[in-house]
Amino acid sequence: MKVFSLVNISNEVEGKSVFTQWEHNIVAGYLIIAGVISLTSNIVVLLMFVKFKELRTATNFIIINLAFTDIGVAGIGYPMSAASDIHGSWKFGHTGCQIYAALNIFFGMASIGLLTVVAIDRYITICRPDIGRKMTVQSYNLLILAAWLNAVFWSSMPVVGWAAYAPDPTGATCTINWRQNNASFISYTMAVIGVNFMLPLFVMFYCYYNVSVTVNRCKTSNCLDDINIEWSEQMDVTKMSLVMIIMFLVAWSPYSIVCLWASFGDPKAIPAPMAIIAPLFAKSSTFYNPCIYVIANKKFRRAIIGMIRCQTRQQMTINTEIPMTTSQQTATQ
Numbered sequence: 001m002k003v004f005s006l007v008n009i010s011n012e013v014e015g016k017s018v019f020t021q022w023e024h025n026i027v028a029g030y031l032i033i034a035g036v037i038s039l040t041s042n043i044v045v046l047l048m049f050v051k052f053k054e055l056r057t058a059t060n061f062i063i064i065n066l067a068f069t070d071i072g073v074a075g076i077g078y079p080m081s082a083a084s085d086i087h088g089s090w091k092f093g094h095t096g097c098q099i100y101a102a103l104n105i106f107f108g109m110a111s112i113g114l115l116t117v118v119a120i121d122r123y124i125t126i127c128r129p130d131i132g133r134k135m136t137v138q139s140y141n142l143l144i145l146a147a148w149l150n151a152v153f154w155s156s157m158p159v160v161g162w163a164a165y166a167p168d169p170t171g172a173t174c175t176i177n178w179r180q181n182n183a184s185f186i187s188y189t190m191a192v193i194g195v196n197f198m199l200p201l202f203v204m205f206y207c208y209y210n211v212s213v214t215v216n217r218c219k220t221s222n223c224l225d226d227i228n229i230e231w232s233e234q235m236d237v238t239k240m241s242l243v244m245i246i247m248f249l250v251a252w253s254p255y256s257i258v259c260l261w262a263s264f265g266d267p268k269a270i271p272a273p274m275a276i277i278a279p280l281f282a283k284s285s286t287f288y289n290p291c292i293y294v295i296a297n298k299k300f301r302r303a304i305i306g307m308i309r310c311q312t313r314q315q316m317t318i319n320t321e322i323p324m325t326t327s328q329q330t331a332t333q
Helices: 021-051 058-087 093-127 137-160 183-221 230-234 237-264 272-283 285-295 298-308
Strands: 165-167 174-176
Touching: 021 058, 021 272, 021 285, 021 298, 058 093, 058 137, 058 272, 058 285, 093 137, 093 165, 093 174, 093 183, 093 237, 093 272, 093 285, 137 183, 174 183, 183 237, 237 272, 237 285, 272 285
Parallel strands: none
Antiparallel strands: 165 174
């Protein structure tokens, strides 16, 4: 098997890529295709909000921020990684490695935080309308800001010395240096997994489980008029909630497993395919997020179809006739 030298970015002992150039090219092809799909779909989402101001609600503002995180990964992470795969090794030097890894962790953590905010919003709107009526646009802005600040904190820590960023064994991408499983790496990894994986997973499961229970109970007792049913009208809430949790696990479980393995086992024993599949799975959320959180929404579908048909706003009906809570009111109010 042909091997390629890694750039000695982290002043570590120079290693070798475990992949052939052909395998690097396959990964590069995937990254290019996924990046184009992700950028296109998320830019369409943003254009939709630009054109249809009635969609700029407090809830949908979370989706807008989520689209920006996806565009960040697709616009920065995918091209740099694809270029390095084509080159056969990391080609942007030490500084480029630090910037690339920090931005990917930043957008990834922000995405997880925003997905958690979406779950909280759905819970408040459907299960706790008493709290939902007290929510203001500022309340939503604070939740979104908390997600971004959390991402800033965790992405900056390896830069200042809590763990470190370095090339992974594939030699074509940079991430948390899990090959050096010292106390700094282990403590950072445990903290990140606890705060940015286990806690969001618990919150999402709790919120969507209660949303499903509430909607099913109200369907049985014919009391749907007592809650905000906009979300439940889009699809079967139980199935939708299950998909959200499963896709969150699909995206981030491999990466968490690699970090846990490196923390409590021998990093050298981690299979090479898993080393590259884990970050690819984490990045995959950038192109399925629009499908789950946007395309599945009837209002968004009408808007996107209207954009494709070049219809004017006067030719389209976006809103449905239901009472609006704060989460449905325009964010500019």
